[in-house]
Amino acid sequence: MINVAIMGHGVVGSGAAEILINHKDRIEKAVKDEVFVKYILDLREFNELSYADKFTKNFDDILNDDTVKVVAEVMGGVNPAYDFVKKCLENGKSVVTSNKELVAAKGAELIKIANRENVNFLFEASVGGGIPVLRPMVQCLSANEITEVSGILNGTTNYILNKMIVDNMDFDSALSLAQQKGYAERNPAADIEGHDACRKVCILAALAFGKHVYPEQVYTEGITEITLDDVAMADSLGYVIKLIGHTEKLENGKITASVRPTLVGRDCILSGVNGVFNAIMVTGDQTGEVAFYGKGAGKEATASAVVADMVDCMKHLSARKYLSWEDGFDTYVDTNYDKNGKFYVYLKSNNYNELENQFKNAFANTDSVVKNEISGEICFITEKDFESNIKTKLASFKNCEYKLLHTMS
Amino acid sequence: MINVAIMGHGVVGSGAAEILINHKDRIEKAVKDEVFVKYILDLREFNELSYADKFTKNFDDILNDDTVKVVAEVMGGVNPAYDFVKKCLENGKSVVTSNKELVAAKGAELIKIANRENVNFLFEASVGGGIPVLRPMVQCLSANEITEVSGILNGTTNYILNKMIVDNMDFDSALSLAQQKGYAERNPAADIEGHDACRKVCILAALAFGKHVYPEQVYTEGITEITLDDVAMADSLGYVIKLIGHTEKLENGKITASVRPTLVGRDCILSGVNGVFNAIMVTGDQTGEVAFYGKGAGKEATASAVVADMVDCMKHLSARKYLSWEDGFDTYVDTNYDKNGKFYVYLKSNNYNELENQFKNAFANTDSVVKNEISGEICFITEKDFESNIKTKLASFKNCEYKLLHTMS
Numbered sequence: 001m002i003n004v005a006i007m008g009h010g011v012v013g014s015g016a017a018e019i020l021i022n023h024k025d026r027i028e029k030a031v032k033d034e035v036f037v038k039y040i041l042d043l044r045e046f047n048e049l050s051y052a053d054k055f056t057k058n059f060d061d062i063l064n065d066d067t068v069k070v071v072a073e074v075m076g077g078v079n080p081a082y083d084f085v086k087k088c089l090e091n092g093k094s095v096v097t098s099n100k101e102l103v104a105a106k107g108a109e110l111i112k113i114a115n116r117e118n119v120n121f122l123f124e125a126s127v128g129g130g131i132p133v134l135r136p137m138v139q140c141l142s143a144n145e146i147t148e149v150s151g152i153l154n155g156t157t158n159y160i161l162n163k164m165i166v167d168n169m170d171f172d173s174a175l176s177l178a179q180q181k182g183y184a185e186r187n188p189a190a191d192i193e194g195h196d197a198c199r200k201v202c203i204l205a206a207l208a209f210g211k212h213v214y215p216e217q218v219y220t221e222g223i224t225e226i227t228l229d230d231v232a233m234a235d236s237l238g239y240v241i242k243l244i245g246h247t248e249k250l251e252n253g254k255i256t257a258s259v260r261p262t263l264v265g266r267d268c269i270l271s272g273v274n275g276v277f278n279a280i281m282v283t284g285d286q287t288g289e290v291a292f293y294g295k296g297a298g299k300e301a302t303a304s305a306v307v308a309d310m311v312d313c314m315k316h317l318s319a320r321k322y323l324s325w326e327d328g329f330d331t332y333v334d335t336n337y338d339k340n341g342k343f344y345v346y347l348k349s350n351n352y353n354e355l356e357n358q359f360k361n362a363f364a365n366t367d368s369v370v371k372n373e374i375s376g377e378i379c380f381i382t383e384k385d386f387e388s389n390i391k392t393k394l395a396s397f398k399n400c401e402y403k404l405l406h407t408m409s
Numbered sequence: 410m411i412n413v414a415i416m417g418h419g420v421v422g423s424g425a426a427e428i429l430i431n432h433k434d435r436i437e438k439a440v441k442d443e444v445f446v447k448y449i450l451d452l453r454e455f456n457e458l459s460y461a462d463k464f465t466k467n468f469d470d471i472l473n474d475d476t477v478k479v480v481a482e483v484m485g486g487v488n489p490a491y492d493f494v495k496k497c498l499e500n501g502k503s504v505v506t507s508n509k510e511l512v513a514a515k516g517a518e519l520i521k522i523a524n525r526e527n528v529n530f531l532f533e534a535s536v537g538g539g540i541p542v543l544r545p546m547v548q549c550l551s552a553n554e555i556t557e558v559s560g561i562l563n564g565t566t567n568y569i570l571n572k573m574i575v576d577n578m579d580f581d582s583a584l585s586l587a588q589q590k591g592y593a594e595r596n597p598a599a600d601i602e603g604h605d606a607c608r609k610v611c612i613l614a615a616l617a618f619g620k621h622v623y624p625e626q627v628y629t630e631g632i633t634e635i636t637l638d639d640v641a642m643a644d645s646l647g648y649v650i651k652l653i654g655h656t657e658k659l660e661n662g663k664i665t666a667s668v669r670p671t672l673v674g675r676d677c678i679l680s681g682v683n684g685v686f687n688a689i690m691v692t693g694d695q696t697g698e699v700a701f702y703g704k705g706a707g708k709e710a711t712a713s714a715v716v717a718d719m720v721d722c723m724k725h726l727s728a729r730k731y732l733s734w735e736d737g738f739d740t741y742v743d744t745n746y747d748k749n750g751k752f753y754v755y756l757k758s759n760n761y762n763e764l765e766n767q768f769k770n771a772f773a774n775t776d777s778v779v780k781n782e783i784s785g786e787i788c789f790i791t792e793k794d795f796e797s798n799i800k801t802k803l804a805s806f807k808n809c810e811y812k813l814l815h816t817m818s
Contacts, residue, residue, distance in 0.1 A: 272681035290703030304695035
């Protein structure tokens with residue numbers, strides 16, 4: 001018999017408890033052993049639950065019980081999760097977590113401790129919720145060099161953008177609807193400002209390229225500045241706007257990492273990812289593009305990924321070491337990366353004729369353009385060029401405001 | 410040092426040899442040991458190759474060399490592959506294969522031998538080429554009960570249908586183009602008649618539901634009867650036609666398994682899978698729909714999946730037993746399954762007025778209809794009903810030919 005514990009009985013924690021208890025047969029068949037949930041750590045009272053006897057408010061009950069071999073940390077936040085996870089690993093317990101904030105902040109250190117103690121530290125649920133992506137990335141792509149990872153990593157923002165695109169709903173109304181439906185928190189900043197996606201980019205970049213990437217090193221821009229105008233213009237130009245997390249290996253040995261609203265061409269599989277769904281596209285030098293798609297959040301999906309990691313730990317109680325990376329360093333992420341590509345530019349002026357003349361002079365060869373003389377707007381997709389060159393040109397425009405977004409196809 | 414052998418130096422075999430030899434560093438880093446390709450089995454001469462010294466025409470060289478621990482079978486076909494693989498396993502060698510025909514015909518037996526001999530038999534490349542799907546299905550979904558698997562499993566037919574849909578090219582021209590581009594064989598029957606997809610359905614069904622499914626048990630219909638008319642009608646109704654492999658657990662304990670042209674709703678992620686790409690969608694009771702997308706064929710993609718399996722074998726020389734299923738039996742697949750769903754119906758008659766009257770009488774509540782009085786055609790999506798009921802109604806129509814296809818959304 002293997003004893004396990006769950007730290008946190010929120011959405012994901014209660015989901016994990018329910019799977020482990022209600023689907024005991026399935027879990028034990030996979031583990032090939034009896035599995036018993038011995039403790040659930042939470043400060044709140046859950047007396048009405050059939051498994052109320054498992055609750056404890058004291059972390060030491062779990063830490064000091066040597067029969068507990070696998071612990072799920074589903075509390076969220078860096079503290080006290082970091083302290084608890086570290087102590088569990090140091091006491092010879094394998095830990096699984098869905099906590100992207102923790103992994104993005106402390107992943108390299110916790111992996112090191114786990115390897116030293118010969119236990120597992122797994123976190124499949126931290127990226128893409130119920131979508132298997134980290135394990136397949138490492139295991140199945142072991143014959144590839146990964147060159148690039150791009151993804152729709154946040155379901156809330158994808159839902160909001162989708163409502164703007166499909167239902168012509170403005171940003172504020174779409175956000176309200178997402179909150180009503182429980183897809184967005186009452187304080188939606190972590191989602192709409194891109195911080196949640198940023199943490200996932202850190203984890204994907206670390207795994208793909210082998211060194212820790214810290215959230216502060218990732219250029220992070222949310223979707224709060226995206227208007228219905230942008231959405232409509234993108235549509236006319238053959239694109240949809242998505243919040244894309246991206247990381248890529250550069251020729252100078254560094255990497256680039258970013259989260260930003262991006263125009264995605266309709267031929268790209270990511271353009272068809274709607275609602276609260278997520279998708280992660282991994283490019284390997286041998287296999288080309290592969291993508292993983294599914295629900296990026298939600299109780300059952302995320303909990304099932306946590307439990308699958310617990311099952312893996314129970315099947316392999318000693319360290320498997322396949323999810324692993326080294327410490328990062330300051331200059332590893334090229335924060336001045338100057339992308340060479342096609343960009344979306346939105347121009348607006350009170351003097352349309354002047355604007356059009358300036359546009360014609362600066363971007364003579366552009367053929368993908370939408371103009372609106374009445375509203376004084378010109379939108380276009382640039383020729384392939386460095387972002388810095390485009391910005392220099394745009395900075396010279398008179399009496400005009402502009403917006404520039406990346407594109408991908 | 411670990412010695413390996415490759416049986417077959419065709420497209421996939423030469424790709425695997427190139428990765429193992431040209432990317433030796435990468436492979437050895439993943440395996441954490443030296444890796445040496447000792448033999449390549451092929452009856453042809455490859456004297457011009459830098460690694461010509463590795464070739465042998467004699468299978469016994471591999472079989473009787475106890476230092477060879479891992480063998481890749483990439484010859485294709487059931488014979489002599491079956492005999493060679495069986496003997497390798499019985500001699501204590503792990504085997505990986507990309508050979509779907511072999512796995513669909515003999516998988517349960519070969520898995521049983523591998524488990525008995527405590528070696529591995531892995532076949533990630535047999536479904537979806539370079540897409541990681543079998544391993545994630547088993548490992549990451551261990552907390553789920555899989556209820557359904559649907560996929561675009563054949564790149565050739567997807568390419569042809571895509572050319573029909575996007576470029577309005579007729580079937581024969583699209584097939585010719587696919588042959589010119591090397592996407593289709595000179596004898597394209599295995600692809601266009603659905604047999605290749607059928608073998609992959611067998612493997613997915615076996616893995617998802619635990620019992621071997623034989624190709625003869627899978628309802629298999631290719632794309633040769635699909636016309637530009639169907640493609641256009643589907644488009645008007647909001648669908649695209651894809652060749653879909655499908656398997657589902659039924660309430661009576663049996664399963665259903667099929668390959669057939671299917672109308673896929675535009676909201677479904679599979680509708681956006683274009684060109685030679687494949688995608689497999691797995692539905693779990695906890696995680697909902699997850700999908701895996703990428704190149705389903707091609708030298709580098711498939712070879713990288715073969716090599717990744719070889720790496721896995723080298724890291725774990727004793728049996729890991731996670732890809733496993735039992736023998737199947739005659740009545741396990743419900744070949745009389747009567748689907749309850751919405752269907753696409755195409756009707757054509759020389760007497761349009763008579764046709765329309767019959768249609769109105771039989772399908773009064775249908776609101777998704779496209780009519781063409783001049784050509785005498787009516788196409789529509791039925792209300793949700795049993796396939797048998799729809800067919801009974803259609804059989805009573807006078808002076809009319811009809812076609813019925815499944816839909817999914």
